[in-house]
Amino acid sequence: MPVPVPRQREIPTTESGQAVLPQASLTLLVIEDDPAGGLTVPEILDADRHRIRLRTARNLTEASRLLTPDVHCILLDLALPRGGAGSRTAGGAATDTDPDTADQLDTLRQVLRIAPRHAVLVLTAEADAERAAEAVRVGAQDFLFRDELDGRVLSRAIRYAVERKRADIAQYKLAESKLRAQENARLERGLLPTPLLEGSDLRFAARYRPGRSRALLGGDFYDTVRTPDGTVHAMIGDVCGHGPDEAALGVELRIAWRALTLAGLCGDDLLATLQEVLEVERPCEEIFATLCTVDISPDGRRAGLCLAGHPAPLVSRPGRPARLLPYENSGPALGLLPKARWPRRQVELGGTWSLMLYTDGLIEGRVGDGKERLGQDGMVEMINRHLERGLSGEALLEASVTEARRLNGGELTDDVAVVLLSRSTP
Structure with missing residues (x-):
């Protein structure tokens, strides 16, 4: 099933072809296996009404190539075949592994390994609410239901996911700092x-x-x-x-x-x-x-x-x-x-x-x-x-x-x- 990710308006470019983006623009990397896309909403805006830049990857190989430092958030379709290597036919049938029988969280785990500092959202059907909740327990920031997705919902989810990931990283650094201080104190007692x-x-x-x-x-x-x-x-x-x-x-x-x-x-x-x-x-x-x-x-x-x-x-x-x-x-x-x-x-x-x-x-x-x-x-x-x-x-x-x-x-x-x-x- 095509992922209804909002379509942005065409972004102006410089003579060299480099995109001209607002200073505080966010970038969303979408990982879904429908070649045609299904981008239907005219645009999505962040809290400051800056356009959110979209990139689309059909598998993890493409995602790794597109995962540059300016990417802030990843939207992963949980219906992606195992490992993100397969693709669907026009009728929606999986050509490699049927996602109904595959471990659909395996791809999420791989994404979290290759992008440990990025916010990750997962997209799934409403009938898969239990698996969506499990995805959050595995490490995703939030989940979205495909049938309820629109530009406003996605914009808010991206904003919250990015801020939540920043908070998680800050908390991790604080805990790391405390552990370092404890280690320092132990060494000090010895040295x-x-x-x-x-x-x-x-x-x-x-x-x-x-x-x-x-x-x-x-x-x-x-x-x-x-x-x-x-x-x-x-x-x-x-x-x-x-x-x-x-x-x-x-x-x-x-x-x-x-x-x-x-x-x-x-x-x-x-x-x-x-x-x-x-x-x-x-x-x-x-x-x-x-x-x-x-x-x-x-x-x-x-x-x-x-x-x-x-x-x-x-x-x-x-x-x-x-x-x-x-x-x-x-x-x-x-x-x-x-x-x-x-x-x-x-x-x-x-x-x-x-x-x-x-x-x-x-x-x-x-x-x-x-x-x-x-x-x-x-x-x-x-x-x-x-x-x-x-x-x-x-x-x-x-x-x-x-x-x-x-x-x-x-x-x-x-x-x-x-x-x-x-x-x-x-």
Whole structure:
């Protein structure tokens, strides 16, 4: 049976043959298998009295070709033969598969697969009301009865279907955003834990900011714990790459570090064990991780430093400019060399000091429009400027990350993690 889809008046075209349409015009793709069409109503208008543009496809192959981004809604004849590949004779008999015996919702499912972001209306006979309702449950926005169809009904149905689909997409994006936020919170609990510093006179501050290409946390991680002997252990690390696998590996390394530290391991022994964990847990052999660990003596005046391919920490003391701790003879990143060693270097801190650990996202941002990077020297200068202004703790970290973003001309490409440990003597 021909589908009584309204016929539009002829649309004017440019010299190149391109249709001239109103700015807010909607486009309807009709999928029905009657070659003659049956377009009977002079025109259909949307709510703003813009003409609705029609395209007609006799099967899914044609529909896929006509499904361009400017199509807003699809009208599917449920009487289309299975798969939309067959056609009818002039008398209305199916030449391939009889739609009375075929699964008439199969074609709808195929349309929904190839057009997941488009509003879909289905057209059927009034006697098939149950199947029409099932089509809505499958995913169509609404159904129309063939015998009741006219321009006004179709115009209203298209308008409602498009708005309903937009609402559905908005709701889906909202739910997706909530799931992403929940995942972010789970990763944050794993990557950025609460420090265990009970009984210590050290002050702790930290900042984490994901790179501009991600909403989730990346592979940067840090931790700080105090062992029963009074030693405070801190670390910061960065798994190469970005994504859920790298973030999960960062969580595993962070948890392993805390467990091994509380079990009494330190320095080279701890890093060698962490490398074994990384080699077992990483998704591919190309993945590696950089790490910086410090262990601060119970009296707070000395620290042991180990670097595994990671930037050296920054230390500042009253009356003296901040400077990088020694980084000569540091070891390779974890996962690069089997049986590598990581020398532990003793550092004198004194009575009052601040120690800043950071990932390379802070120093790899650009300075201005050129290719110049901030680098470690630029970071040291930046920190000294903020120290001269009297900034410390959270305020110092916030100002530093903010300035690095400003110098970069926007969000930094890589994730940034910064940890600050401070000690003051009376």
